[in-house]
Each structure stands twice: as structure tokens, then as C-alpha cells.
Amino acid sequence: MDVEQAGGIADQAQIDAYVGVSSNGDTTPDVQYLDAFATAIGDNRDKQLTTSSSFGNELNGFGRGGLSETASEFNDAINLVFEQAAIQGTVIFNAAGDSGPYEVANKSTNLPFPTSEYAVQVGGTTLPYTKIIGGQLVQVKKERAWGDSYSQGTVTKPTVFPGGGGGFSTLNPTPAYQLGVPGVNTYNAFNMLKYTKGGYLVNPDPEMISGTHQGRNVPDISGNADEKTGYGVYITYKAGNTQVPIWMNAGGTSFVAPQMAGASAVINSGLKTSAGFWNPQLYKFAVQSDTPFHVLDDATMDNTNLYYTGQPGKVYNQATGLGTVDFSKLFTKFNAQQ
Helix, strand or coil, X not given: CHHHHHHHHCCCCCCCCCCCCCCCCCCCHHHHHHHHHHHHHHHCCCCEEEECCCCXXXXXXXXXXXXXXXXXXXXXXXXXXXXXXXXXXXXXXXXXXXXXXXXXXXXXXXXXXXXXXXXXXXXXXXXXXXXEECCEEEEECCCEECECCCCCCXXXXXXCCCECCCEECCCCCCCCCCCCCCCCXXXXXECCEEEECCEEEECCCCCEEEXXXXXXXXXXXXXXXXXXXXXXXXXXEEECCEEEEEEEEECCHHHHHHHHHXXXXXXXXXXXXXXXXXXXXXXXXXXXXXXXXXXXXXXCHHHCCCCECCCCCCCCECCCECCEECHHHXXXXXXXXX
């Protein structure tokens, strides 16, 4: 999927695919993930890398792997490798997750791993659409944060709802490039879901919550990730001895992250040298009058990632980050710096 999505945007790109496999019989995902990125970054062949998989949340699941390291120690190892990429001028795009701030079906609002400041964290939006779903008219009138608590009808059994990852990292502090940007470390939210054993139900009487919080703010930028407005995918599955081909609608921030890597390749193809590590530049551009971002700042329940929503007049919010990208303007910004 990474190769298809990146190549669909940058159709003239030469794409290297690194697959994390163990060379010593160790099957823990921690080792495979770290080794794959250490190899790709050490090779220094590519100026954009993408990881489209989210591996559990920050404190439970990935980053523990049955090994002796703690989640914090493994986070430090990932940050060190990703920092090397930033120094080399390579930008990494990471999918911010597909369950809003609720990566697992429990009370926690931990974000998916990794939330490194040395990667562009990519969130999700929903494009405008009108559809009859399950006999119910569902209408989204303008692009919004991806947080679908509304198209599934009446939910009576606890479930995990789809939405773009966003919120505050538990393991990583607020990076310097985010500090001072309006909206960072402040938030608006709605308690749209209520936890019950095994998952969430829709809260019939949600309240607006505002406050402050510290930590790496996620995401940085966002793009269309809702399967309702997403992407046609051609797959085959095995039925007996027959391979059956089908088209299906699919979505997720795992589509958007490699698309961003493809866009980065196109941008770099028009520059004298690569744009390098995006993040400090993105936040600098975002506070300029001719920003290359479209901020989705409505503070309503129609613009949540299942919890966080917009902050009117602010540059940043934890539902969609700096917003969606005008890549033509972004190229002009990068080009002007050179």
C-alpha cells in the first residue's frame, strides 16, 4: 500500500521498499521496526521515508515487545534514529492512527507509537459527501476532521470508532518548533464517546471541554483518510483454490502518510536541493500571512477526531494539526528559502 500510494502521487519516483524482518530469529516487532529504519536511514538513499503502520499505543503494546526495554527507552531509540534522518535532510511521514485519540478500546487517550518530533505526524480528514448508509441520510457539507461517530446508526454494543489520530504525546515533550504557535498546548474537545467495558458508545449529551496540556502535539498536517471519501483498492482473496478479485473502499492515515511522501518527492524534484526535515519549516510557514495550510478550526462536534476539535482563529488544533496542505504554495515556500 505504501508503494502504491506514494507512487500514485510521484509516478516518476524510484521507490525503495524496506521490509522489517529479523536476521536472528527474533520475531519481536520492536527489533524489526528499529532495524528497518536504521538500515534505510543509514543507507541515505532517499530524502523521504514513510511508516504507514501504527503499532499499539505509546505505553501499552508496541515499544514493549517482550524485550527488556521500557516504552520510554524504546521511544528514545526511535528518536535517535529519526533524528539522524533529520540531520541528513530526510523527512519521515508517520500515520497518526485511525481511532482518534483512542488507539485501543480502553479509557486511555494514548496516541499510537511513535510520536517522535523528528517525523511529520499525519492526521485525517473527511471530504464533503452525501450518502444513504444503512437507510440513514449522512451528509458532510464541508471538509472536516475525520471522526466518524455518526454514520453507523444507533450503536448498542461497545466498539472502536474510526477517526484521525491526534492529541498529546505522553513520552515526548513539546518540540521547540511547536512552542509559541497559537493553538499548541491548548485545546478544545467534546466528550462525544463514553467508555464502557470493551469499547465506546456515543455520548447522548456531550459537553465542550477546553484546557491546556503539555507534550508533543499530534498531528502536524492532515489529508483525506475517511474510507467513506477514501480510495478504491483492488485486492484478491482466496476462496478455496480460487483467487477472487474485488474492489473495495478503504481509508486511514496509512494512506495519507505515503501520499505525503510522494508529494515530498515531487516537491524535491523541482528544488536545487531537497527540502530536508519539514517540521520546523512547516510551523514557520504556518504563522505567515500567506500560509500554505487550510486550517480546519471550527470548534463544533461536526469537526472532531472523536474528541479534539478546532480552535477558532488559532493556527493549530489537535484534530487536524496545521490543517490540509496547498502543495503549490508549499513548494513556493521551500523554493524561496533556497
